[in-house]
Each structure stands twice: as C-alpha cells, then as structure tokens.
Amino acid sequence: MSKHIHDHQLLSYLEAASSVAEASPVADLSPRLRQRVEAHLCVCPACRARLERLTRTATDLAATLHAVEEQVPLAPARSWAAVARRLERRRPRPDVLPFRPLLRHVATLAILVFIVAGLAGLIHTLAVTGPALTRATPTPTPTPPASPSPPPGPLPRSYPGRPAGPVALLVLGADGDSRTSVAGGTAADETDALLLLYMDAEAKRAFLLSIPRDLYVDVPGHGQARAGQVYGLGEQDEAANGLGLARETISSTLGLPVQHAALVRLDSFVALVDAIGGVDVEVPQPIEDPTFPDGHGGTDPLSIPAGRQHLDGTLALRYARTRVVPAPGFDRAFRQRQLILAAHERVTRLDLLPGLIAQAPALWSAMAGGLETDLSLNDAIDLALLVTGLTADDVATATLDECCTLPSTTSVGERVLLPQPDEIEALIENLLEEGR
Amino acid sequence: MDVLIHDLIKRATAGDETAARELHDTHYPAVLRLAYMLLQNLQDAEDATQDAFVYAFAHLAHYDPQRSAFTTWLRVIVASRCRDLQRRRRIPWLSLQEMLEAGLEPEDETPGHQPDVVLEWVGVQQMVWEALNQVPRKSRQALILRYFGDLSYPELAQALGCSVSTAKSRVVYGHQVLARLLNPGARVELGTHGYHIGDVP
Numbered sequence: 001m002s003k004h005i006h007d008h009q010l011l012s013y014l015e016a017a018s019s020v021a022e023a024s025p026v027a028d029l030s031p032r033l034r035q036r037v038e039a040h041l042c043v044c045p046a047c048r049a050r051l052e053r054l055t056r057t058a059t060d061l062a063a064t065l066h067a068v069e070e071q072v073p074l075a076p077a078r079s080w081a082a083v084a085r086r087l088e089r090r091r092p093r094p095d096v097l098p099f100r101p102l103l104r105h106v107a108t109l110a111i112l113v114f115i116v117a118g119l120a121g122l123i124h125t126l127a128v129t130g131p132a133l134t135r136a137t138p139t140p141t142p143t144p145p146a147s148p149s150p151p152p153g154p155l156p157r158s159y160p161g162r163p164a165g166p167v168a169l170l171v172l173g174a175d176g177d178s179r180t181s182v183a184g185g186t187a188a189d190e191t192d193a194l195l196l197l198y199m200d201a202e203a204k205r206a207f208l209l210s211i212p213r214d215l216y217v218d219v220p221g222h223g224q225a226r227a228g229q230v231y232g233l234g235e236q237d238e239a240a241n242g243l244g245l246a247r248e249t250i251s252s253t254l255g256l257p258v259q260h261a262a263l264v265r266l267d268s269f270v271a272l273v274d275a276i277g278g279v280d281v282e283v284p285q286p287i288e289d290p291t292f293p294d295g296h297g298g299t300d301p302l303s304i305p306a307g308r309q310h311l312d313g314t315l316a317l318r319y320a321r322t323r324v325v326p327a328p329g330f331d332r333a334f335r336q337r338q339l340i341l342a343a344h345e346r347v348t349r350l351d352l353l354p355g356l357i358a359q360a361p362a363l364w365s366a367m368a369g370g371l372e373t374d375l376s377l378n379d380a381i382d383l384a385l386l387v388t389g390l391t392a393d394d395v396a397t398a399t400l401d402e403c404c405t406l407p408s409t410t411s412v413g414e415r416v417l418l419p420q421p422d423e424i425e426a427l428i429e430n431l432l433e434e435g436r
Numbered sequence: 437m438d439v440l441i442h443d444l445i446k447r448a449t450a451g452d453e454t455a456a457r458e459l460h461d462t463h464y465p466a467v468l469r470l471a472y473m474l475l476q477n478l479q480d481a482e483d484a485t486q487d488a489f490v491y492a493f494a495h496l497a498h499y500d501p502q503r504s505a506f507t508t509w510l511r512v513i514v515a516s517r518c519r520d521l522q523r524r525r526r527i528p529w530l531s532l533q534e535m536l537e538a539g540l541e542p543e544d545e546t547p548g549h550q551p552d553v554v555l556e557w558v559g560v561q562q563m564v565w566e567a568l569n570q571v572p573r574k575s576r577q578a579l580i581l582r583y584f585g586d587l588s589y590p591e592l593a594q595a596l597g598c599s600v601s602t603a604k605s606r607v608v609y610g611h612q613v614l615a616r617l618l619n620p621g622a623r624v625e626l627g628t629h630g631y632h633i634g635d636v637p
Contacts, residue, residue, distance in 0.1 A: 008605075
C-alpha cells in the first residue's frame with residue numbers, strides 16, 4: 001500500500017472537494033496528486049476514517065461557531081457613537097502621525113531595555129540592602145548559617161516610590177559595538193536612532209518621539225551639526241560628554257526639559273538575549289547564507305532550518321543581520337522585529353520572571369557593556385516603575401519628519417533637515433494631549 | 437447589493453457621516469461576532485470592533501473592491517486589531533513594587549479564556565466549543581478565521597500576520613489537536629505522522 005496521506009494534503013483534498021474552498025483555490029493539490037490521494041483513499045481504511053473525521057470536525061466547527069455567534073449581544077448604537085467620537089478626534093490632528101509599526105518596535109526595545117535595566121537595578125539594590133549581601137561574600141565551607149537568612153524580602157520601606165512629575169529620556173541607538181568604541185575612542189560615534197521617551201505617570205501621559213539623525217541642530221559650543229553626530233562631538237570634547245551634550249542639544253531643540261540620556265549598542269541586544277536564556281522564533285523558511293561574513297574578512301556560513309528555533313544571542317544577531325531573503329517579506333527588518341518581539345515576550349513572561357529576577361545581577365552586568373547612561377541605579381528603578389505603570393495605549397508616537405522640518409543642503413553638501421520651531425512646538429503640544 | 441455598498445463606501449470616503457453610519461451598522465454584527473470569537477471577552481471584542489471601524493473609515497480610500505469583498509476586508513482588519521489588542525494585553529504592565537511585596541510570586545499569567553457570554557448548548561456543539569478552547573491560541577484563531585470568518589489562506593495570512601504556509605499549518609495543527617480531543621479512542625496520532633504523497637509543488 002502507498003504511504004499514508006499527510007494532514008496537509010488531506011485538508012487540501014477536503015477543501016478542494018467542498019464548498020468551503022470556493023473562495024480559496026487550493027494551490028498545493030495538483031490533479032495528479034489528487035488522483036493519487038483518491039487512489040490511496042480507496043485502499044486505506046485508516047486514511048478514509050481520518051478524512052471522515054476531518055470532514056465531520058470541519059462541519060461541527062462551523063455549526064458550533066455559528067451557534068455561538070447567535071448569542072453574542074449586539075449594541076450597534078453604542079459602538080457607532082464611540083467610533084464617530086474617535087473619528088472626530090482624529091480629524092484636526094494632521095501633524096501627529098498615525099501609528100508607525102517600526103517605531104513601535106524601536107520603542108518596545110527601548111522600554112524593554114529600561115525595564116530590564118530597572119529590574120536589575122532593583123534587584124541590585126535589594127541585594128545590597130538586603131540579607132543577600134552576606135551570602136555574596138565568599139564562604140568556602142558550606143556550613144549552615146548561624147541564623148537562617150530570611151528570603152529576599154519586599155522592597156525596603158525607605159524606598160521613595162514613584163517619582164512625581166514628568167521625566168524625559170533620550171535614547172540613542174548605535175550600531176557599533178562597545179569594544180571598538182572603547183578601544184578606539186577616536187572616531188566620532190554616529191548614532192543611528194534617536195528616540196525621546198517622555199513619561200508623566202501622574203497624568204498618565206507618555207509619548208515616544210523619533211528624531212531623525214539628519215536633523216540639523218544647534219549644538220551648544222559646537223555650532224550646527226546633524227543630530228546623529230552630537231554624541232560623537234561630545235565624546236571628542238574634553239569638557240563635555242556625549243550623552244550630556246546630546247541631552248542638552250535635543251532639550252533646546254524641542255523646548256522640552258530632558259533629564260536623562262542613554263546610549264544602547266547593538267551588542268547589548270546579544271548580551272540581553274543570552275542573559276534571558278535565548279529567544280524562540282518561528283523561522284518561516286530555512287536560511288542558507290554561505291557568505292555570511294565572519295568579521296575578519298572571511299566567511300562563516302550560516303544555516304538555520306525552518307520551524308520554531310531557539311536562538312542564543314550570537315545566533316540571534318546573525319539571524320537578524322544576514323542579507324539573504326528566502327521568501328518575500330522574510331527580510332532583515334522582519335527578522336529584527338521578530339527578535340525584538342521574541343525578547344520582549346520572554347522578558348515579560350510571568351513564569352520566567354522569577355528566574356530572571358534571580359539572575360538579574362548577571363543581566364545588569366551583561367547589559368552594562370552595551371548600555372551607557374547617565375541614569376543612576378535609583379533613576380533606572382524609578383524609570384522602570386514609571387514604565388510599568390503605563391500601558392501601550394497610554395503612549396502616543398510620532399516622528400519629527402516633514403511635518404516640522406525642511407530638507408536642505410549645507411555648504412559642505414550634507415543633506416540635512418532644518419527644524420521648524422513653531423511646528424515642533426505644536427507637535428509636542430499635540431503629543432502631550434494625545435497621550436491621555 | 438454590491439452597488440449599494442460601493443455607493444456607501446464612496447460617500448463615506450467623501451466624508452458623508454450618514455453613509456459611514458450605515459456601513460457601520462450593516463457590518464457591525466459580523467465584525468463584533470468575529471472579534472468575540474477571537475478574544476472571548478465582550479469588552480475586548482467591542483474595543484477591537486471600534487478600533488477596526490476607526491481604522492477602516494480612516495483608510496477607506498485603500499479598500500479595493502477588486503481584491504476582496506468589503507466584509508472580508510473588515511474581517512481581516514478586525515482580526516489584526518484583535519492581535520494588536522492581545523499583544524498589548526499580554527505585556528503584563530505589572531507593578532514591580534506590588535510583585536516584590538507579594539513575595540516574588542506573580543499570579544498565574546493569563547486568566548485563561550473564560551468565555552463571558554453564557555451559552556446555551558446542545559451536545560456536540562458544547563464538546564466542540566470546549567475542545568476548540570483547548571487548542572493553542574494561534575491555531576484556534578486560525579480555525580475561527582477559516583471556519584467562521586470564511587477567509588481564504590492568503591487572507592488568513594494577512595489577518596494573522598504570517599505567511600500563507602504558516603496560516604495553513606496552523607489550521608492543520610488546529611485540526612490535529614481537535615481530532616485528538618474529540619476522538620480520544622481513535623488512532624488519530626497517525627495524522628501527525630502522515631506522509632506526503634508525491635511531491636508538493
């Protein structure tokens with residue numbers, strides 16, 4: 001007897017034969033294959049039974065769902081009132097950009113980083129102030145402690161709680177890794193992504209503003225430069241530092257106090273992925289990249305099979321960076337978003353959280369290499385508490401693009417965007433209103 | 437029928453609120469019901485439905501009658517709104533302080549999908565519904581969109597934000613789980629180890 005029919009083929013066969021499939025021509029069952037499926041069904045009672053079960057389940061399923069449908073209470077008038085209200089609200093705001101998926105992922109990463117950083121900071125504080133410290137001192141003999149140390153307790157009572165008032169944090173994203181920059185320290189660090197995260201927990205208001213790196217800004221003490229260069233300028237200046245200068249510059253460009261800044265490097269993502277024990281992603285098509293560069297001028301072939309894969313930090317980075325596109329849409333941007341979401345999902349999975357908390361000090365030091373910030377440990381904790389108090393719904397997003405800039409070319413031929421102060425002010429006002 | 441809908445769409449695109457309302461009222465039941473099936477929470481389903489209509493009316497100019505029926509277009513939109521909503525909900529914006537005060541013992545993650553519409557049942561349907569609710573979320577939603585939403589696989593892929601082959605795999609997997617749950621006695625494990633007959637083009 002020929003081999004049994006695979007479930008995919010059985011379903012295709014059923015759908016090709018029934019009216020369910022009318023709207024969906026089944027492409028993966030050629031006439032020849034169909035004949036062979038039918039021939040097999042004639043001689044195989046087991047597969048016939050499976051087909052019968054499948055047919056019955058499909059019918060029962062449709063009937064059940066339609067029975068449930070009848071029992072869902074409808075309130076069309078209320079729905080329309082809400083929809084009309086929201087449509088009305090949308091109209092007068094042409095300058096607040098609609099939701100941008102990519103921006104949201106950048107935002108997710110930024111928030112993720114700070115949740116993790118804050119979480120790690122929190123644990124670090126607990127470890128320092130709590131009984132865990134005594135355990136941390138090396139005691140070679142595993143003798144039972146004289147007094148049983150209590151389990152990690154709640155937050156120290158002296159903890160001040162959530163800070164009052166709004167906080168703005170400038171997040172700079174850099175593609176380079178920390179090793180080259182620390183070793184070299186000469187080349188101006190170009191930051192690829194600038195993102196302002198503004199949070200007012202009390203007023204439940206927050207926004208994420210993406211700032212183009214070509215925005216031509218006045219840099220205190222340095223004339224004019226593109227926003228992406230400001231960090232590098234500050235690093236080269238003996239009297240300043242990159243983060244401070246970037247913070248000051250963006251603050252005066254936007255007319256909004258910016259309290260903190262942080263630089264997130266790509267390799268911190270690798271460290272993060274490793275620290276959380278890797279990520280699980282669904283690889284839709286196998287990846288074969290025989291020419292993946294090894295970083296030393298040679299190649300280090302990359303091969304990842306299709307299906308659900310568990311990736312460690314390095315493999316995750318290679319997955320994100322390979323330039324092969326095995327199927328339309330399955331490109332770098334897609335894979336990067338996939339990874340960010342996977343990391344986010346893992347970090348926010350409650351069943352993993354206790355474990356994550358336990359290894360938070362390791363996480364903190366893993367992150368520290370790729371994360372440069374003027375946030376103190378306490379600031380990070382405050383921020384993490386602020387972030388966790390907000391839902392994604394509370395956060396408005398926008399980009400400083402054509403709405404409030406003018407494209408121009410500098411005297412040395414650099415293409416830049418000139419900020420338009422009035423429009424920027426209006427945009428920020430809108431954002432403050434939008435994030436309820 | 438089609439002419440009427442297209443006329444309404446044209447008028448609504450031009451800003452005619454009466455036409456928009458008529459489009460909303462006509463399609464609201466189908467959209468809400470699908471959202472309810474996918475989310476199994478009435479409040480969330482209503483939110484997703486509103487999100488879907490707000491999105492649809494704001495992007496009415498993008499609707500192409502050549503490509504799909506208006507109802508189908510709305511179904512794809514609402515399914516993707518449901519996905520957004522769930523993604524937001526799944527981010528547990530928990531307070532660290534509360535959690536730590538609770539002694540590092542976060543409560544069980546998801547409240548499960550306890551349908552909040554009280555259903556009146558007849559035998560088989562109850563069994564199928566209960567089995568369906570044990571199917572993992574992604575496959576369950578694929579089954580619902582396929583057998584309730586009547587979406588084709590490409591539409592399913594769009595609604596679920598995955599490839600066409602993944603969409604189909606989710607439906608197949610959903611069937612495999614249902615088969616195991618609904619036919620405990622039968623040798624259905626065969627299904628998971630079946631072989632392809634010939635080459636799949």
